[in-house]
Amino acid sequence: xxxxxxxxxxxxxxxxxxxxxxxxxxxxxxxxxxxxxxxxxxxxxxxxxxxxxxxxxxxxxxxxxxxxxxxxxxxxxxxxxxxxxxxxxxxxxxxxxxxxxxxxxxxxxxxxxxxxxxxxxxxxxxxxxxxxxxxxxxxxxxxxxxxxxxxxxxxxxxxxxxx
Amino acid sequence: xxxxxxxxxxxxxxxxxxxxxxxxxxxxxxxxxxxxxxxxxxxxxxxxxxxxxxxxxxxxxxxxxxxxxxxxxxxxxxxxxxxxxxxxxxxxxxxxxxxxxxxxxxxxxxxxxxxxxxxxxxxxxxxxxxxxxxxxxxxxxxxxxxxxxxxxxxxxxxxxxxxxxxxxxxxxxxxxxxxxxxxxxxxxxxxxxxxxxxxxxxxxxxxxxxxxxxxxxxxxxxxxxxxxxxxxxxxxxxxxxxxxxxxxxxxxxxxxxxxxxxxxxxxxxxxxxxxxxxxxxxxxxxxxxxxxxxxxxxxxxxxxxxxxxxxxxxxxxxxxxxxxxxxxxxxxxxxxxxxxxxxxxxxxxxxxxxxxxxxxxxxxxxxxxxxxxxxxxxxxxxxxxxxxxxxxxxxxxxxxxxxxxxxxxxxxxxxxxxxxxxxxxxxxxxxxxxxxxxxxxxxxxxxxxxxxxxxxxxxxxxxxxxxxxxxxxxxxxxxxxxxxxxxxxxxxxxxxxxxxxxxxxxxxxxxxxxxxxxxxxxxxxxxxxxxxxxxxxxxxxxxxxxxxxxxxxxxxxxxxxxxxxxx
Numbered sequence: 001x002x003x004x005x006x007x008x009x010x011x012x013x014x015x016x017x018x019x020x021x022x023x024x025x026x027x028x029x030x031x032x033x034x035x036x037x038x039x040x041x042x043x044x045x046x047x048x049x050x051x052x053x054x055x056x057x058x059x060x061x062x063x064x065x066x067x068x069x070x071x072x073x074x075x076x077x078x079x080x081x082x083x084x085x086x087x088x089x090x091x092x093x094x095x096x097x098x099x100x101x102x103x104x105x106x107x108x109x110x111x112x113x114x115x116x117x118x119x120x121x122x123x124x125x126x127x128x129x130x131x132x133x134x135x136x137x138x139x140x141x142x143x144x145x146x147x148x149x150x151x152x153x154x155x156x157x158x159x160x161x162x163x
Numbered sequence: 164x165x166x167x168x169x170x171x172x173x174x175x176x177x178x179x180x181x182x183x184x185x186x187x188x189x190x191x192x193x194x195x196x197x198x199x200x201x202x203x204x205x206x207x208x209x210x211x212x213x214x215x216x217x218x219x220x221x222x223x224x225x226x227x228x229x230x231x232x233x234x235x236x237x238x239x240x241x242x243x244x245x246x247x248x249x250x251x252x253x254x255x256x257x258x259x260x261x262x263x264x265x266x267x268x269x270x271x272x273x274x275x276x277x278x279x280x281x282x283x284x285x286x287x288x289x290x291x292x293x294x295x296x297x298x299x300x301x302x303x304x305x306x307x308x309x310x311x312x313x314x315x316x317x318x319x320x321x322x323x324x325x326x327x328x329x330x331x332x333x334x335x336x337x338x339x340x341x342x343x344x345x346x347x348x349x350x351x352x353x354x355x356x357x358x359x360x361x362x363x364x365x366x367x368x369x370x371x372x373x374x375x376x377x378x379x380x381x382x383x384x385x386x387x388x389x390x391x392x393x394x395x396x397x398x399x400x401x402x403x404x405x406x407x408x409x410x411x412x413x414x415x416x417x418x419x420x421x422x423x424x425x426x427x428x429x430x431x432x433x434x435x436x437x438x439x440x441x442x443x444x445x446x447x448x449x450x451x452x453x454x455x456x457x458x459x460x461x462x463x464x465x466x467x468x469x470x471x472x473x474x475x476x477x478x479x480x481x482x483x484x485x486x487x488x489x490x491x492x493x494x495x496x497x498x499x500x501x502x503x504x505x506x507x508x509x510x511x512x513x514x515x516x517x518x519x520x521x522x523x524x525x526x527x528x529x530x531x532x533x534x535x536x537x538x539x540x541x542x543x544x545x546x547x548x549x550x551x552x553x554x555x556x557x558x559x560x561x562x563x564x565x566x567x568x569x570x571x572x573x574x575x576x577x578x579x580x581x582x583x584x585x586x587x588x589x590x591x592x593x594x595x596x597x598x599x600x601x602x603x604x605x606x607x608x609x610x611x612x613x614x615x616x617x618x619x620x621x622x623x624x625x626x627x628x629x630x631x632x633x634x635x636x637x638x639x640x641x642x643x644x645x646x647x648x649x650x651x652x653x654x655x656x657x658x659x660x661x662x663x664x665x666x667x668x669x670x671x672x673x674x675x676x677x678x679x680x681x682x683x684x685x686x687x688x689x690x691x692x693x694x695x696x697x698x699x700x701x702x703x704x705x706x707x708x709x710x711x712x713x714x715x716x717x718x719x720x721x722x723x724x725x726x727x728x729x730x
Binding site: 057078079080081082084085086088089092093107109110112113114116117139140141142143144145146147148155156157158159 | 458
C-alpha cells in the first residue's frame with residue numbers, strides 16, 4: 001500500500017508485524033501494542049514502531065517512547081476520529097518527535113486535519129488515488145484555530161497560514 | 164496565496180451585529196465551494212458512490228430527505244443583514260418552491276433542492292459571506308445565541324463577539340470534525356436564559372468579571388430520546404482560557420464518548436456515565452496538561468474581532484417613548500401587538516420587535532421569498548439592516564425606534580407578518596416532520612396548523628397567556644417537545660400516527676423536562692385534548708399564574724382527568 005508524506009508518495013522502509021508473526025532480528029518493524037515488550041527486547045539500535053488501537057490511551061507509551069521511532073494510529077472507519085486526538089496528544093503531551101503514521105480507512109478530505117494534528121505519514125487505503133490526496137493538501141491556505149503543527153500564526157485574529 | 168492578505172483587514176462600514184468578512188475569509192469560502200463543486204462532479208459522473216459522497220455532502224449541509232435534497236444554510240448566532248436576507252429570498256425563488264424554513268437552531272432550510280444546483284447555490288451564498296459549513300455531520304454545529312443579544316435591557320454583555328470567535332475556531336477544526344456525534348454550543352450574555360443553555364452539549368453564559376469577561380459553563384444537556392438537563396461544570400472561566408477549556412472538554416468527549424451506538428453517542432451520555440465529578444476530573448487533567456499558551460485567547464484577538472462588528476448608532480428623539488404611548492392609546496390592535504411582540508431595549512427610546520412566523524393556521528418558521536424581501540426592506544428602514552432569527556423560529560428586528568414602531572407594524576401587516584402571538588399558544592415550535600423528514604414517525608405540521616387555527620382568536624390567546632407548545636415528529640426531538648410547557652411527540656402505532664403529550668417542560672432558567680401525561684392519542688383527539696388542558700388551566704389558575712406554574716403547583720392528576728376522564 002502506498003505511503004504518503006507531504007502529499008507525495010514515498011518509499012516505506014517499515015515492516016508491519018501481525019499478532020503472531022515472528023519478529024525479524026533486524027530492520028525497522030511496527031509491532032501491535034500488545035507485543036511492545038517483544039519489540040523492546042530487540043537490540044536498542046533497531047528501529048521500532050508501535051501500532052496503537054483507537055481505544056488506547058497514549059500514556060501507555062510514556063516509558064517506551066524514547067525507544068520508539070514511529071507510532072501508528074488508525075481509522076477503523078473515517079467516522080472514528082479518535083486518532084486525531086491521539087496524534088495531537090502524542091505531540092503535545094509526550095513531545096513525541098518521531099513519525100506518526102495513519103492506517104485504516106481515512107478520507108482524503110481528512111488529510112489536512114491529520115497533518116495539523118501532528119500526523120506525518122499516511123498509509124493510503126486500497127484503491128486510493130494519491131492525486132486526490134495531494135489536491136486535498138493544497139485546497140486550503142488558511143485555518144482558523146491553533147493546532148500542534150507549527151504554523152505561522154500571523155495576521156488577523158485566530159488565523160494561521162497553512163504552508 | 165501570499166502572506167500580505169493575512170494582514171489586518173481594511174476598515175469599512177461593518178454590518179451591524181455580525182462579523183464583517185475580509186478577503187481572506189472570502190478566499191476560504193471560495194476554496195470550500197470549489198471543493199464541493201469537485202465532489203458533486205465526481206458524484207454525478209459516478210466516480211464517487213453515494214456511500215462515499217454522503218459524508219462530504221453532509222459536511223456542506225446537504226441532506227437527502229423523503230422527497231428531495233434539503234440544504235441547511237448556517238446563520239451564525241442567528242444574525243443576518245438585509246443583503247444576506249435578499250440572497251436567501253433569491254435562492255428560494257430560483258432553486259426552491261419560493262419559500263424557506265427557519266429552524267430551532269437559527270438556521271434556514273431549503274426543502275426542494277436539486278443536487279446539481281447545490282454548488283451554484285453555495286457560490287451565491289458565498290457572494291454574501293454565507294455558507295452551509297457544519298450545519299450537519301458529527302462536528303461542532305452552528306453556535307446559537309440570544310435573539311436579543313446586544314439589545315436586551317437585561318443583558319450583562321453582548322455574547323456575539325465570542326459566538327463569532329467560536330464560529331471561527333470550530334470551522335474545519337482539525338481534531339473535532341469527526342466526533343462521536345453532533346455537537347451543539349449555545350452562548351448567552353443574560354442571566355435570563357433565552358438560548359436553552361442547559362439543553363446544549365455545551366452552554367455558555369458570559370458575564371463581566373473583575374478582570375474582564377468570564378463564562379459559566381454547562382455541559383451534557385440535550386433532548387433527543389434521552390432528555391437531560393445539563394450539568395453546571397464551572398463558574399467564572401476567564402476569557403483567555405475559553406478556547407483551551409473547550410478544547411479540553413471536547414477532547415475528553417472525542418476520546419471517551421461512545422461510538423458503538425448512535426443513540427448513546429452524545430456527550431450527555433458520557434457525562435452521565437462518568438458522573439459530573441468524573442467528567443470534570445478528566446477535563447481538568449487535560450486542561451492542566453495541555454500547552455495553554457498555544458490555545459490562549461488574548462484580549463487583542465477578541466478586540467480585533469470585535470472591531471469587525473458594526474454597532475448601531477442609537478439616537479432616538481427624546482419624545483420617542485411618549486409618541487409610542489400615544490400610538491398605543493389610539494390603536495388597540497397595535498397596542499396588543501406591542502404587548503406580545505416586543506422586548507425591552509437597553510437604550511432609551513428603542514425597543515426590539517419580534518416578527519411572528521406563526522400566522523393563524525400557518526406552518527411555523529416558513530417564510531415566502533416575498534416575505535424575506537419585505538423583512539430585508541423593513542430591517543433596512545427600521546433597524547440598521549440587522550435581522551435576527553430566534554430559536555423559536557421567529558424573526559427579530561433588534562433596534563427599532565419607539566416612535567417608528569407603529570409605522571413598522573403597519574408595514575408588517577401589509578406583508579402578512581403582524582401576528583400578535585409571541586410567547587402565546589399560537590407561537591408553536593414544530594419540526595418539519597413526516598412531510599419532509601426521513602426520520603419522522605408522524606407529521607408535525609398539520610397538528611401545528613390545526614392548533615394554530617383552533618386558538619387563533621387573539622383575545623383568547625392573550626387570556627391564556629404564556630404557553631409554549633413544542634411539537635416533534637419523532638423521538639429525535641428537533642421540535643424540542645421535552646422543553647415545551649405542553650410537548651407533543653409523534654409516534655407510530657402500527658402504521659398510524661399518534662401523539663404523546665408531555666407537560667411541565669421548560670428551556671428557560673427554570674429548565675425542566677416534561678412528563679408524559681398518558682397514552683398517545685390520534686391527531687384530532689390531540690387537538691381536543693389540548694383544548695381540555697387549557698380549559699382546566701383557566702379554571703384552576705391563580706391571578707397571573709402561567710400554565711407551567713399551575714401545572715407545577717397542582718400536579719398532573721387534574722390535567723390527566725381533563726384529557727382522559729371523558730374518553
